[in-house]
Amino acid sequence: MLTHTEENYLKVIYHLSQTEDEGISTNAIAQKIDTKASSVTDMIKKLKEKKLITHERYQGVFITTLGLQTAKMIIRKHRLWEVFLVNKLNFNWDEVHDVAEELEHIKSEKLINALDAFLGFPKEDPHGDPIPNSKGEIPYREKELLTETKINHKYMCVGVKDTSAAFLQYLDRQKIALGSTFTVLKHENFDHSVTILFQENELTLSKVVAHNLFVKKI
Amino acid sequence: MLTHTEENYLKVIYHLSQTEDEGISTNAIAQKIDTKASSVTDMIKKLKEKKLITHERYQGVFITTLGLQTAKMIIRKHRLWEVFLVNKLNFNWDEVHDVAEELEHIKSEKLINALDAFLGFPKEDPHGDPIPNSKGEIPYREKELLTETKINHKYMCVGVKDTSAAFLQYLDRQKIALGSTFTVLKHENFDHSVTILFQENELTLSKVVAHNLFVKKI
DNA sequence: ATTAAATTTTAGACAAATCTAAAAATATTT
DNA sequence: AAATATTTTTAGATTTGTCTAAAATTTAAT
Known part of the structure; x- marks a missing residue:
């Protein structure tokens, strides 16, 4: 224990x-x-x-292998609780971290598996991070950083690398959420900012932002 | 803190x-x-x-007054989590205590009020114990012990005094749950057992059982 | 290859929550 | 009212997780 x-x-x-x-x-x-x-x-x-x-x-x-398995179970709990907070209790994705940090230590396998079922066996948490299943298997999902994308291709936002409230709130202000789609228009060589076409508007995202957004080609 | x-x-x-x-x-x-x-x-x-x-x-x-208020908030959390476990995660009423004992220490007022709303502002926990509201007010509900009842009156089971798994499982085996209704037929003077008419059958409950069942006249 | 710098470990201390054993205070008996 | 029993508190240790300061080890620089 x-x-x-x-x-x-x-x-x-x-x-x-x-x-x-x-x-x-x-x-x-x-x-x-x-x-x-x-x-x-x-x-x-x-x-x-x-x-x-x-x-x-x-x-x-x-x-060790035991440590790995144990860690994955803690992460499973953390991420499932985050899904609960956002999907069921209407928390915003920038408000869940600290509470989940506490909830992840609750010790009951029955609880966490029942929660998993109640939530419909989600594959990702509200930040797009994969949720280990009850065996500790982590579902793979294709993703790359926005900094690595090709111009004139369409992408969907599938995750964030930085999960700080500050970054998530910045994305909220830009109306960028998981599932948002856009076309990459330009990579600026000078400052590595990325310009995208998002909801009929051109939007330039700084390197810091682009380097913390996971996307997937669609 | x-x-x-x-x-x-x-x-x-x-x-x-x-x-x-x-x-x-x-x-x-x-x-x-x-x-x-x-x-x-x-x-x-x-x-x-x-x-x-x-x-x-x-x-x-x-x-103290501060202690009272603080205690009621802990009890509020405990009982709301019990409702969650039973109503949403399909736990049986004898399985919730230990987990709720851990969950009650999670520190987030937003969480507990959101949970309260999510559960539909329940007034009682799965054992019939009242749930303090966000101000610490405890809803009153009429109840008396089965040992105090009058014969030939109809009662509804509204709570348990003993919340041990052993007692709750005993009630499960007798098919007695919160909301069950019955008529009191007899109080045995010798051993203080109580005989009730429950689901067309006569059922005799020992003093220990009768003394731990809260009922309400209907 | 020494010297200097950074990292890591040890040693010793402290706060929280617990224990045992003994002392102090209160309650009960005779 | 004195003796006895019970309850409560104190004193001193232990464990967990932390710290500071100093020693040991490794890494980097000249």
Whole structure:
């Protein structure tokens, strides 16, 4: 049985492992958790003791198969609760993160599977992130960053890389939501901004924005 | 901001205050929380510090207005989540307690009010206990114990005093649920059992059962 | 290849919530 | 009213998760 804190560390290690082949550094974890490296070292010992990660002094952390499976179950819970909040309780997509962060630690397999069924076995959360099924399998969905697109092709917005309230609220103001479609008109070489034709209007999105929007060719 | 543990203590003190005019004893709390009296003494200091209770050495605990309001909000959350589990996720009424015990600590007023609305502002939880509204007002509902009833009158089952899984499962086996109606036929003086006419059959309920069933004359 | 810099770990401390064992206060018996 | 029993509190430890400061190790720079 894991504590909330252990679950939070494991989730961070899982996410860092997604884009890192080497061991995850103590500092990288500390930065994500917003704590001190010494605290991370302490927690690493506990997670290692529970066989969720492997670790050699000064060599970084690797997540084990057990750790991977456990992390995916926490992420499953987080994302299902987010769907619940948005689809059933009418939360906006920028309001769900902190509450889901709490709800993800509720321990009941029956609860989460019943919730999954109640929601109609959704494949993605409100930010377009895939929801692991009860076996931990993560549905694959084609997606690329808006920065990588080809001009004169039509795309649909399918996800966000940055899930901060600030970014989501910016998208709301631009009327961009998951499912929105548009044509890419131009990639500006100078500042890497992207101009799209969206709802009959030309809209220029900065590099920062384009680099955090996942799209799919349609 | 209260910890989970502080909330659990406060809830217990609230419940004990309901049937007790004197100060709540350290031992009474210890027994309910299933901990040692010395741990209770420690926690009393913390709750007193936060102005949720008053306490003089050796004199028992009294809940303050702030404590009362806080406790009612925790109970509101607990009971609303129980309704959610039963009405939306198809949990049986004997399966909800432990999960609701965790869910009640989720901290988001928006969440709980949205949940309340989503559930249609229920007045009672699946065990017939009243749900405080967002202001902390508790709806009154007429009820008496089956042991107090008059013979040859018709009653409806409106609640249970004992909410243990064992008792609820016993009621399931007898096909007794909230809303069930029956006529009281006899009070047996010898063992205080109660015989009712329920669904065309005579059914004798022991004193223990009758003393834990809330009913209402119809 | 040393030296300097950055990272990581250890050592020791603290707050929260718990415990045991002993002391203090209150309640009950005789 | 004194003796006994019960209840409550204190004192001192333990565990979890955190911290600071210092030591150990690795990495980068000259």
